[in-house]
Amino acid sequence: GQQLNQSPQSMFIQEGEDVSMNCTSSNIFNTWLWYKQDPGEGPVLLIALYKAGELTSNGRLTAQFGITRKDSFLNISASIPSDVGIYFCAGQGSNDYKLSFGAGTTVTVRA
Amino acid sequence: DAGITQSPRHKVTETGTPVTLRCHQTENHRYMYWYRQDPGHGLRLIHYSYGVKDTDKGEVSDGYSVSRSKTEDFLLTLESATSSQTSVYFCAISEIGGPQETQYFGPGTRLLVL
Numbered sequence: 001g002q003q004l005n006q007s008p009q010s011m012f013i014q015e016g017e018d019v020s021m022n023c024t025s026s027n028i029f030n031t032w033l034w035y036k037q038d039p040g041e042g043p044v045l046l047i048a049l050y051k052a053g054e055l056t057s058n059g060r061l062t063a064q065f066g067i068t069r070k071d072s073f074l075n076i077s078a079s080i081p082s083d084v085g086i087y088f089c090a091g092q093g094s095n096d097y098k099l100s101f102g103a104g105t106t107v108t109v110r111a
Numbered sequence: 112d113a114g115i116t117q118s119p120r121h122k123v124t125e126t127g128t129p130v131t132l133r134c135h136q137t138e139n140h141r142y143m144y145w146y147r148q149d150p151g152h153g154l155r156l157i158h159y160s161y162g163v164k165d166t167d168k169g170e171v172s173d174g175y176s177v178s179r180s181k182t183e184d185f186l187l188t189l190e191s192a193t194s195s196q197t198s199v200y201f202c203a204i205s206e207i208g209g210p211q212e213t214q215y216f217g218p219g220t221r222l223l224v225l
Binding site for chain 2: 004006030031033035040041042043044045048050088090092094097098099101102103104
């Protein structure tokens with residue numbers, strides 16, 4: 001699979017703050033997915049993006065498919081304690097339908 | 112929640128023993144995947160299946176084999192477990208297996224090889 005660069009690796013945020021994370025690739029992707037993983041659980045799909053420039057929201061989460069098709073961003077607004085977890089991006093290229101995953105961003109919220 | 116179960120959820124085994132992990136789905140999805148998750152590596156594909164008896168290798172397939180005799184079940188076998196195979200294993204399913212792919216994950220199996 002193709003390696004995705006996800007940043008930051010980890011973040012400590014204050015409750016109520018907005019937070020952003022992103023994924024970049026050296027190759028063009030046709031699909032970007034964002035997952036959240038709680039401790040001891042499997043990743044849960046948050047948002048799926050299928051078109052360059054697409055901006056999609058799911059509650060306090062907003063994700064964007066970059067215009068270059070080589071990056072994607074996830075924003076969490078007004079963070080709350082249950083936002084704690086690991087967030088993964090995943091991308092799908094045009095020639096290989098298998099997903100490539102970023103290494104994850106660990107989010108810890110200070111109450 | 113996608114209807115995916117994995118068994119066992121936790122297992123401790125010894126080096127050199129065979130181990131089989133099971134993934135069971137109730138969604139009748141055609142595509143099934145096995146991943147391993149290790150710190151700093153995210154999720155890496157071991158093997159996948161695109162139909163009954165149709166399987167292929169992923170990027171970290173050495174030391175693993177799979178079988179799919181029924182749509183709902185996908186088995187991952189560690190033929191002779193090694194300590195490097197200590198990991199958390201996730202099964203995923205998808206309906207599409209192509210463009211606009213969306214995968215749904217099971218709860219994981221935590222494997223410790225002593």
